[in-house]
Structures are given as C-alpha cells and as structure tokens.
Amino acid sequence: MPTPGSGSRDSGDVLPVRLAPDPALSRLAVEVDPRAPTTVALAEALVRTMRASPGCVGLAAPQVGVPARLFCLDVGGHRKARSYAGLVVLANPLLVAAEEPNRAREGCLSVPDLTGDVVRAGRIKVTGAVPGTGEEREYAADAFEARALQHELDHLDGLLFLDRVAGAHAVHARKRYL
C-alpha cells in the first residue's frame, strides 16, 4: 500500500491523452535527440501511458501534447497482427518502403468515439533511432503492425485517421471500446 508522497515515481507518470479537436493533434512534430534524457523520459512515459490504456497498441508524443517525433507501439496479441516486433519505441522514424495497400477500419485513443476505414500499406519498412542508445533500427512489418506503425507515423505529421478516411461512409460511431 503506497503511503502519501511515496508514489511519485509511478503515479502521475501516466500522461493525459489529448482528444480531438485538440490542435496539438494537428501539428507537425519536430525531430528529437534520441540520446537526450528528456527523450528517454518521454519514451518511458509514452509506454506507461500506452500500457495503462485498455486496447491501446500505440501512442505518439503529439497525443500527450508534446510535438516530438517519437512513438511507441506494441501489437502483441492483436488478432489481426502477423508480424510482431515486440515493443517498438522509435525517435525520428521514417517510412522507407510501403506496398500492398488495403482498406481496413481503425480507431485512435485521441478519437475515442469514432472509427474510420483507411487505405494503408500492408507491408512496410520503418527506420528510426532507439531512445537512449540512439542506435538506428529498421523494422519490417506487415498486416496490423504495418497499419499501426503508419497510424503512429501520421500522428507525427499532425494527421489523424479522420484525414485519410476513404469516403463519406467511412467514418463510424464506435460501437464499443476495445
């Protein structure tokens, strides 16, 4: 049982998530120094916030109001996932290959009441730097993991799935919270 004042390392470390129409979600994020302690701390907070949010498989820094090119992702156990890289945390990520477009429905922690049908590549390669070491990594992903990576990359460019929906009838009320 935590005593008052003793839980500061854990409590408060789950960050509040910005909800559309918050303008923070529509801004271009800027590159970060992957080795900077602030980047490492932000990455850890993103992962904690993602883990604390039911159904959340990825979270980008703009979603917590920080305009930094940094996100985390973990599609473990998702029924539509094929490739699975484990926990992915990348700074300054780049999409370097994309093919096999397909259309599917997706949601977002920042748009809790709606889902949308979006065309995305089903097979991609993403590069980026690992926070802390700064090591450059490349991930090859397909299926749901590829979709989720592209969704997080979009957040860094100020884009929501609402900006990419395939047509007038491609925005849906969320029936239940997954």
Added chain:
Amino acid sequence: MGALAITAIGDDRPGIVAAVTEVLVAVDANLEDTSMTILRGHFAMMLIVGCDRPAAEVEAAVAPVAAELDLVVSVREVSTVPPAAAAGAHYVVTVHGADRPGIVARISRVIAAHGGNVTDLVTRLAGNLYVLTVEIDLPSAQAAEALRPELAVAAADLDVVAGLHPADADVL
C-alpha cells in the same frame, strides 16, 4: 414505370423498415436506390421506388403505419431520367474540428465554386468533435489543385482541419 421519392423519419425503434417496405410491396412499388440511417436517434429513410400509382395513393397507403410509428412521411413523383455517368475526377474532402455553426455551408460553397458536385456527405458530432466527410466530383484534376488552397483558407477561417484526397477507386 413512374418513380416516386419517399422520405420517412421518426424516432428510431425496431420494425420501421419492415413496416414501411411491407406497405410499399402492397402498392406494387419496387425499391430502387435507398439510403437509410440513424441520425442522432432518428431513423431516416430515403427511397426512390419504381411505381405507377400516384404519390397521393401511396402516401395514403403509408399513413396508418406512419401514424402508428410516429413517422413524418413524404411521397413525391419524380422524373425517371437515368442519371448521367459522373465524369471528371472523384475526390474526398475531410474536415474535422470543434463544432461551430456554418462548417458545412462554408466548405460546400467553396466546393461548388470550383464546379464540384457533392455526391455523398456525412457529418458526425462526437462530443465537441465535428467530422464532415464529403465525396465530390470535380471537372478535372486541375480543379482539385485550384480547390485545395481555397479549402485551406476556409478551414483556417473556421478553425478546423480540412483535406482533399482522390477517392479510392481500386477494384479488388
């Protein structure tokens, strides 16, 4: 065969579609293009039906069901001219932002000013988030490039985010 435009709207409840379409079968009306959806708890039906009976007769036939289900129903005769195949370029306009009056009016005026024809439009209000998605036909891809900056100006005035992208026409 003649054609009738029928609209019906009322508080959503089970059985509206069945009750209305059963009446239409009974008056020999053939459902052609229809769209039915729930708009903020109201069930809305729009139908074009092939039918040789006068609108007044069909409206009278629907009246008991409309009264029972508390539906506002309208039946009108419309032309049977087949729609021209849409020419030009097909695009999707996406808009989202804080809810405020005039978003659809402003955005659709900008679209019209560039010769854009709205073919489908859906709005959703979720909390304070207003989402507008419009499918449009434009005369050409050049018209789209001319529309893009003016859409951005309108979006800035409305304090919303707007985008324009080609409609996905992949045949899978």
